[in-house]
Amino acid sequence: MPYQLREITQALAADPADFMAQCDQQYQQRVRKAAETILKRMKESPIVLLSGPSGSGKTTTALKLEEELERRGVSTHTISLDNYFKTMDRSTAPRTPEGDIDLESPQLLDMDLLDETFTKLTRGEEVIIPKFEFSRQMRNDARGRPLSLGPNEIAIFEGIHALNDDIAGRHPEATTLYISARANILDGEALRFKGTWMRITRRTVRDLNFRGTDMTTTLSMWHNVRRGEKRYISPFKNRAHIIIDSSLRYEVPLFANYAFALEAALKDLDPRNPRWKELHEMVASFRYFPTVDPALVPASSLIREFIGGGSYHYS
Structure with missing residues (x-):
């Protein structure tokens, strides 16, 4: 369901801290419902598979699910599939149409090891969770x-x-979740901000803050990220037992604080980039939104995954 710009603006003007807390409580309720579904399906499998495109908030959501399940007496372990990347062989790595290594491809993962891991864990056997060193x-x-x-x-x-x-697909007994920022923001019937724009904004700010990647570089990769989503992620979302919308009504006003930095980054973006026009439209759309003080974002908010200063530890 889309959000309305007028309602967001009015709520922020009246009491921004209270409005933001309400938004995070609403998201927490979505997480609680997901945890209840997981509990109901425990007899089917102890494995939970959580998917979603880049910038959807998978890591924080997994940690929140872990908290909810622990409160209900279920010991929970969260594992990133990033640890199942294979050591890359550049001579055989999958390539994009442009000839670059396709970092979005599932072929980079050790599928056989994952299959073995799920099977053994379901039987109560011990496995070794690998560690991938990105450096x-x-x-x-x-x-x-x-x-x-x-x-x-x-x-x-x-x-x-x-x-x-x-x-x-190899383990249909597992409980499956799909998460993404799915809500657009409308001004009446006019589209002001797309849910997909929330995700690229989140990723760009996160990569700048925590991964040492400048904004221009992240924005330049967005076309391949989106291409990978359409090929490798979105086609499988109907497999999910649970679908969670991770968008928060206050986040575009929050990220409006980065509008000038994003605009500056676009000046160095190659005009031949397939997403050049769309990214300029995205940055221009921030003008419709008031800004909100980042200090008001609750410490446990999903948005802290991208701006920092939160209560969760991200390894």
Whole structure:
């Protein structure tokens, strides 16, 4: 369901802190409902697969699910599928149509190891969760950690390809979730901000704050990210038992604080980039929104995954 710009503006003018807290409470309620579904399906499988496109808030949502399940007495382990990347062989790595290594491709994951991991965990057997070192672009099995699941334990595996045929498709008994910022913002009937724009804004700010990637670089990759989503992620969302909308009504006013930085970054973006026009439209759309003080964002908010200063630890 879309949000209305007028309602957002009025709520922020009246009491921004209260409005933002309400938005986060509404998201927390979505997480609670998802946790209830997971509990109902525990007898089917102790494996939970959480997928969603870049910038959807998968990591924070997985941690929030872990909290909700722990409150209900279920011991929960959250594992990033990033650790199942294979050490890359550039000679055989999948390529984009432009000839670059396709970093969005599921072929980079060790599907056979994941299959074995799910099977053994379901049987109560011990597995070694691998560790992928991004600084060296290689999997370091020596840094892996053991894991086994007892009768009242769950493992949440989160990553963009979790619902892929070679992952969820091999284990249809697993509980599956799909998360994305799905709500557009309208001004009456006029579209002011797309849900997909929320995700690229989140990713651009996060990459700048925590991954040492300048905004121009992240924006320049967006066309390949979107292409990968359409090929490798979106086609499998109907496999999800649970679909969660991670958009928050106050987040565009929050990210409006970065509008000038984003505009400056676009000046260095190659005009031949397939998303050049759309990205300029996105940045121009921030003019419709008031700004809100980032200090008012609750510490436990999903948005803290992207701007920092939150209560969750992201390894």
